Amino acid sequence: MNFQNALFLKSAVFMNQCPNDNVCEIALLGRSNVGKSSFINCICQNKKLAKTSKTPGKTSLINFYSIDKAIRIVDLPGYGYAKVSKVEKNKWAKMIETFLETRKNLIGVFLILDIRHTSNDDKIMFDWIKNSKYCIVIIATKTDKILKTKLNLIAEDIKREFKLDEDSKLFLVSSKTKVGTDEIKKFIESFCLRNKKF
Ligand SMILES: Nc1nc2c(ncn2[C@@H]2O[C@H](COP(=O)(O)OP(=O)(O)O)[C@@H](O)[C@H]2O)c(=O)[nH]1
Numbered sequence: 001m002n003f004q005n006a007l008f009l010k011s012a013v014f015m016n017q018c019p020n021d022n023v024c025e026i027a028l029l030g031r032s033n034v035g036k037s038s039f040i041n042c043i044c045q046n047k048k049l050a051k052t053s054k055t056p057g058k059t060s061l062i063n064f065y066s067i068d069k070a071i072r073i074v075d076l077p078g079y080g081y082a083k084v085s086k087v088e089k090n091k092w093a094k095m096i097e098t099f100l101e102t103r104k105n106l107i108g109v110f111l112i113l114d115i116r117h118t119s120n121d122d123k124i125m126f127d128w129i130k131n132s133k134y135c136i137v138i139i140a141t142k143t144d145k146i147l148k149t150k151l152n153l154i155a156e157d158i159k160r161e162f163k164l165d166e167d168s169k170l171f172l173v174s175s176k177t178k179v180g181t182d183e184i185k186k187f188i189e190s191f192c193l194r195n196k197k198f
């Protein structure tokens with residue numbers, strides 16, 4: 001799978017705007033500003049693919065990216081950003097929920113965390129994945145912000161906090177330094193082969 005052969009397909013607000021075909025999808029779920037768009041750009045080695053922003057709460061759309069025509073990565077709106085209105089928040093929550101619960105193309109939902117801090121919203125999303133048919137895959141980003149000597153300890157903390165078992169996956173990455181991204185790309189490739197639906 002050539003991750004550099006990636007392109008932005010479209011944005012959607014409603015389910016009937018999502019691509020209608022048999023391409024498998026992996027959705028990225030994570031708080032606003034956690035680094036979802038940067039992660040997509042990093043693995044595809046294209047800084048212009050997904051819009052990144054220093055201001056949280058910018059993406060309120062479901063964005064579809066095609067990877068080598070083989071799979072799609074879906075960038076979901078960041079949940080739990082305090083500064084948007086309650087009405088807006090509920091709208092996003094409903095959009096994410098409907099997508100996750102009804103999207104036929106979906107084969108995986110990866111939780112994106114900021115390695116430095118997890119919040120109650122992260123726990124809610126984690127519990128949703130745990131109670132779903134999807135396996136647990138966590139990608140902790142921004143590892144460049146942490147001392148290398150502390151990384152393993154923090155990874156252990158995350159495993160304990162979420163009570164991760166042997167079957168769960170935890171990847172430590174940095175979109176800034178690209179650390180960990182080769183490993184996650186290999187994982188995505190084999191994950192798609194193992195979970196192919198159509
Ligand atoms: N240091 C560092 N900054 C990052 C990393 N990933 C994202 N960021 C920054 O975090 C902010 C939010 O990133 P973005 O990808 O737009 O987050 P999103 O809202 O989850 O899509 C931006 O200012 C990025 O430059 C990372 O791995 N390391």
Ligand SMILES: [Mg+2]
Nearest residue numbers: 036037051059
């Ligand atoms: Mg984004």
